[in-house]
């Protein structure tokens with residue numbers, strides 16, 4: 205057992221760091237805070253994301269660990285981790301998490317050859333962005349309760365219904381859609397997955413605003429949307445199986461600890477240089493203890509995330525299903541603790557958004573609001589705990 | 604990077620678990636807790652035969668030159684079994700003190716005796732004020748010819764009641780901390796057990812003008828603080844391993860219980876409240892477990908591990924209390940009894956918390972180093 209990086213890996217890390225340090229100098233100011241909000245929130249942010257996406261694709265960095273047959277170079281898992289950490293540390297955009305992180309691995313496992321050849325290369329080249337159309341008004345945690353239908357008529361499907369919370373739908377070129385292809389079947393039976401072009405007729409995207417006003421997620425209305433049969437991924441009515449795999453791809457979260465580390469660094473600088481009541485903040489024992497606790501949680505969370513990735517790299521998905529849920533819930537709740545601690549330590553100034561008076565450009569007041577969503581998105585903390593108890597502890601699951 | 608155990612690690616793990624499950628079931632632990640000596644000399648000899656006592660020492664001192672990861676594996680097993688013995692005081696506290704700060708002659712003399720199981724030792728560091736900081740050591744060592752005269756009181760000296768020799772931290776005339784090797788049977792040394800939550804061998808040790816030859820200084824005069832700090836950083840990691848083992852036992856025992864115990868016509872493990880308690884327990888355990896092995900690897904890889912040793916110990920302290928408390932709660936009434944096993948862990952969580960520095964002590968160590976070094 206060892207945690208050593210080889211010389212090549214250290215050099216690689218430095219290459220990533222040099223790249224992002226340089227490139228992020230040109231980023232619009234919103235990237236100081238939060239890459240996702242900055243990227244989807246306004247046109248400048250989106251343009252910056254797209255140009256970064258092209259550069260990263262040219263370097264082949266977000267497809268490093270992909271199999272060679274799909275244009276990757278099968279890099280060891282550790283190299284992908286180093287990349288994810290550096291990318292997250294610099295709060296950089298350029299990676300379409302939905303396409304690269306979720307849909308591409310699903311395609312590799314479940315799509316037919318024609319679909320792989322058609323759909324994977326544009327993702328690898330950084331030319332398309334996806335969104336994830338799963339949740340509905342009455343199907344949230346209980347996703348299998350969804351009612352949007354895709355009814356087969358000849359060589360195509362006709363889609364009607366509504367999706368909600370679709371992050372980035374107002375920016376995306378395509379979506380992956382989960383819909384009911386057999387209305388006579390219940391719950392997880394009778395569902396299918398589709399690759400859908402956002403520009404086809406009958407799709408209407410309406411904004412929903414995050415509590416701070418950012419336009420991040422959306423509702424999508426489908427009226428008689430026609431999808432060709434060749435865009436159905438995997439066998440008809442059996443979409444739940446691949447969807448569960450997609451969920452697991454969503455929950456490995458090494459990056460979140462790297463971005464928390466960045467925040468801790470900034471906070472340390474802040475308490476070293478800010479006076480209140482005649483003394484520097486770091487002299488306050490409460491402040492010292494809070495920051496020490498954050499450090500501990502960042503370190504141990506990261507070690508867990510490494511373990512999860514390590515097991516996934518070995519194809520040990522049973523072990524990593526629990527770990528992925530653990531890492532997700534630990535990471536997002538840590539982020540929330542961090543935001544709370546930070547805005548407490550900052551006192552009155554902790555409430556400020558972008559302003560010359562805002563400590564750390566308002567990154568922590570943003571985090572205070574944003575962290576709430578992270579505990580809900582991609583399976584709420586309660587749902588993750590259910591999974592940990594069932595799969596990890598082996599407790600009985602009652603229907 | 605390679606996060607897998609070697610096959611040697613796996614074998615050590617299996618052997619340790621098998622040995623302790625057979626030789627030291629929880630009923631035996633409770634018997635030993637009630638006994639005056641608080642350990643079994645017979646089991647101690649068997650432990651020596653397994654090679655655990657010399658594991659960390661270099662071969663020239665009768666040891667096996669093992670890695671720290673090996674020690675962590677053993678300490679985990681000890682924590683799961685709650686095995687009562689002078690292992691921690693003799694090997695981790697005193698053995699490491701001699702290894703880190705002793706003279707060549709002292710290492711050659713003492714370490715092989717420890718390794719073969721014939722020498723039990725105890726570290727007399729803490730005093731009336733209960734401070735963990737070496738600079739608060741006040742027990743007096745006055746130079747008198749070729750000797751020093753020690754006088755004062757030490758508290759919370761683990762296993763002094765069964766030790767052959769003590770290492771005593773004292774302040775010499777020039778105010779520096781110096782470590783002395785003292786015969787535990789010296790007529791001017793008075794040792795008595797203190798009643799503790801852990802029902803362990805915490806002792807009060809009174810030194811009434813105890814004469815110690817200068818040759819019995821561990822290493823050189825004045826190096827006590829540095830030696831104690833070096834020892835304590837490693838010992839804290841080993842203690843954290845014991846804690847992690849105890850946490851795992853709590854989770855396994857409680858999961859089993861929650862699957863079997865029925866109320867309202869179904870297993871209590873089916874109630875979501877219980878499921879989320881247990882999910883939180885596993886979450887705390889898994890994060891701490893992975894951190895433990897990284898810090899152990901840092902030691903073996905020669906990295907600066909002091910900050911993370913402190914972070915790990917603080918974390919482990921809190922996690923053990925949390926997990927053992929929830930575990931007992933999930934057991935209901937039986938969790939509160941001496942007859943049941945789960946209460947053992949709730950009590951040990953408290954005694955482990957104090958060993959090698961409590962949570963507040965280590966938070967402060969972490970922060971001081973963060974301030975100096977930054978978090979990377």
Ligand SMILES: Cc1cc2nc3c(=O)[nH]c(=O)nc-3n(C[C@H](O)[C@H](O)[C@H](O)COP(=O)(O)OP(=O)(O)OC[C@H]3O[C@@H](n4cnc5c(N)ncnc54)[C@H](O)[C@@H]3O)c2cc1C
Pocket residue numbers: 335336337338339341343344345346368369370371372421577578580581582583584585586587590
């Ligand atoms: C920022 C953000 C981005 C999102 N992006 C997307 C996206 O891109 N695509 C997409 O499809 N969806 C997206 N979502 C939706 C997200 O997946 C759902 O919000 C989530 O699954 C919860 O569903 P819900 O909102 O309907 O809450 P509900 O399921 O109604 O939950 C309400 C409360 O009940 C609890 N609860 C529910 N079931 C259980 C149970 N069995 N046991 C215990 N507690 C339970 C929940 O934990 C929660 O506290 C996003 C959400 C957010 C906040």
